[in-house]
Amino acid sequence: MEKQNEQNKCPHCNVALATGTKPFTPLSPAQTQLLEFINALDAPDLVQSLKLVHNLALYHSDISINEEEKVALCWAKGLWEHIHAVSMEN
DSSP states (O other): OHHHHHHTBOTTTOOBOOTTOOOOOOOOHHHHHHHHTSOTTTHHHHHHHHHHHHHHHHHSOOSOOOHHHHHHHHHHHHHHHHHHHHHHHO
16 A cells, blocks of 8 residues: 555655656657757756746645646656756756
8 A cells, every 4th residue: 555655646746646647757759859959048047947836836835736736746846857957968
């Protein structure tokens, strides 16, 4: 049972997700190419903005978050991690 609970968490921020929810899928080649077009100078600001939105919504809000919002926050974290990785390669 504990292993099943671990599988229902976002791999990036460990937020519990509903059963049957796919938290994150690998990027397609087209998505990877899009991230490569991000200007390296803008990437740090974009990463910081995504982190701020994620953290405010998840940790500093009194409003309850539904499953769709949890998945969106998980994807936002995955997005900033990919942007950061691509910007470090350039």
